[in-house]
Amino acid sequence: MAMVKIAIVQEYVPMYRQPFFEQLIQLLDLHGIECRVFAGNPNKVQAKRNDGFESTFIRKVNQREYRVFGKRVVVSDVLDELAEFDMVIFEQARRNLALYRILARRGLIRRSNSRPRQVLGLWGHGRDYATKSGTVTRLLMAQITNQVDWFFGYTQDSVEHVVSQGFERSRTTTVENSIDTKNLLADLQRAPHRSSQDTVTTNLCYIGALDSSKNIPMVLSCAELVHRGNPQVRLTILGDGEASGDVEEYCSVREWASYRGHSTGKEKAEVLAKSQLILNPGRIGLIALDSLTAGVPIATTDYGLHAPEYAYLDPGLTCAVFSGDDESYARGVTELLSDRELLSRMQQNCIDKRGNYSIENMAKNFADGIRAALKMNLSSA
16 A cells, blocks of 8 residues: 655744654654655745754755745745645745645636545644734635645644634644753753852843844843842843844843853753743743743733744743833843742742643644544545
8 A cells, every 4th residue: 555645845944843843754654654844945034043954854945035015925846746745734824835826726626626636734823923914914814724624723722713714623733833842851850950059140041033023132121221230130142043143242241141142952951940030022932832841931021923832821820921111121020030939939830831732742733633634535535
């Protein structure tokens, strides 16, 4: 019996996705399903994050990027290769022209009274979280989504949104998007922690992309104001991106601030293990999982354009939300740090919740969704 073949098309694959794809491929192989990942190289902004990687499971495709009416459009030479696959899963993004071409081809098949053999899925947020989209943009997203066979939502909220737009709930999977929390926890357990005798030093950290959505200037401003009130405050920044030059300059003239560039694994765990609080006034995404796993709450603002993973946090319990101006944010952080009982309780709340999300669960959920989608297609044949 021929092996069923599926393809997952990504614009590029960041390093944190490696363990997910490795586990997904292994799980699908146990069920006689071969999985291939197609991806291009990161664009200029993505490349500045310095988080790409090469792997044997990634099939590189030629990819070009254009600006059309101010919007980013991606053209990838992947259609011919996708024809041999039983199922194709794209990112839920309006910019990939290959997706439109596949949808157009499926429309022609349906008009000829033939049933599309290939199952088509989308994997994504369900709606725009990190940007404010207009009515036309939202309608386009809903129209694209409603033409595919299966939807893989990052979170339950992602699924609920597409269902509210007319997508059948029975054709959805909640993925529970995650990072490799198992290895992070192991690294944390081996990492040197803050000394029990050190009751003076306060360690703050920022971990993530250094781009505009994260509001890096507010991170630096907050640290500056908090340090003025308490000279024992220390700041460590991990990450890379378009603001790396500003961060490097800031830290170079402040002995209490340290910039270490893009860091993962043991180095990230060592920073988290010694930190009492994560500063993240801008968009919160997968950092929510670092926070829960390490037991280090996030101090954020009423920014409002967070990624889906923000739903993993509980304001007031596992994260603190302050007003979105520099002084109010710094004042809120200062007050939280001074309330040791509240901060300790929030740290424990994070630890209590950290077992809810993992790469293992994410890979299983995704594999189960793929198998259900393939079964649906066979039963309707």
